[in-house]
Amino acid sequence: xxxxxxxxxxxxxxxxxxxxxxxxxxxxxxxxxxxxxxxxxxxxxxxxxxxxxxxxxxxxxxxxxxxxxxxxxxxxxxxxxxxxxxxxxxxxxxxxxxxxxxxxxxxxxxxxxxx
Amino acid sequence: xxxxxxxxxxxxxxxxxxxxxxxxxxxxxxxxxxxxxxxxxxxxxxxxxxxxxxxxxxxxxxxxxxxxxxxxxxxxxxxxxxxxxxxxxxxxxxxxxxxxxxxxxxxxxxx
Numbered sequence: 001x002x003x004x005x006x007x008x009x010x011x012x013x014x015x016x017x018x019x020x021x022x023x024x025x026x027x028x029x030x031x032x033x034x035x036x037x038x039x040x041x042x043x044x045x046x047x048x049x050x051x052x053x054x055x056x057x058x059x060x061x062x063x064x065x066x067x068x069x070x071x072x073x074x075x076x077x078x079x080x081x082x083x084x085x086x087x088x089x090x091x092x093x094x095x096x097x098x099x100x101x102x103x104x105x106x107x108x109x110x111x112x113x114x115x
Numbered sequence: 116x117x118x119x120x121x122x123x124x125x126x127x128x129x130x131x132x133x134x135x136x137x138x139x140x141x142x143x144x145x146x147x148x149x150x151x152x153x154x155x156x157x158x159x160x161x162x163x164x165x166x167x168x169x170x171x172x173x174x175x176x177x178x179x180x181x182x183x184x185x186x187x188x189x190x191x192x193x194x195x196x197x198x199x200x201x202x203x204x205x206x207x208x209x210x211x212x213x214x215x216x217x218x219x220x221x222x223x224x225x226x
Contacts, residue, residue, distance in 0.1 A: 042204050042216030100211035103149045106158030
């Protein structure tokens with residue numbers, strides 16, 4: 001197993017365009033999380049899935065953001081009509097059950113730059 | 116509303132000495148406390164954790180202390196090594212699902 005894989009690693013887009021990121025979790029992990037990290041800040045929770053069900057969404061996740069996890073495997077995060085404030089590192093993580101005291105395994109992230 | 120705070124953006128220590136990284140939180144319902152380590156261009160890596168029913172957890176050179184009355188936790192690294200140079204994030208959660216992260220402390224261990 002190669003860990004949590006995120007693609008692309010970098011994305012530059014023009015304001016107003018739509019972008020989609022993909023996350024492939026560790027295969028035996030049933031929970032998948034999306035976080036966002038801006039410069040000088042720690043990761044901020046966006047949403048998480050248990051298998052294919054999206055169980056929780058942060059208030060940070062505006063209606064321009066949508067996440068899916070079809071069939072409980074990989075997940076996609078789409079941002080519509082991107083804004084400059086969306087520029088950030090988008091981190092995906094996975095765990096078997098709740099992270100709890102074992103934490104999650106994070107991917108290396110997708111860095112989004114909106115110009 | 117920052118529920119987890121790391122007030123020291125950076126810390127430098129000599130190799131072999133102790134590194135102490137601090138973290139404060141505001142939510143008394145937090146039960147799970149984790150420390151992550153992050154190298155440039157990589158995602159955070161889980162380092163060590165502690166539950167609210169304990170006040171200390173040790174794993175090799177790393178020890179985490181929890182003071183619930185002060186809502187404070189700290190990570191001790193002893194002896195510090197140059198490979199420990201990284202950004203350290205503390206994180207806390209009440210459910211074990213959604214974690215709140217601090218802003219990180221950049222540790223530099225000087226050979």
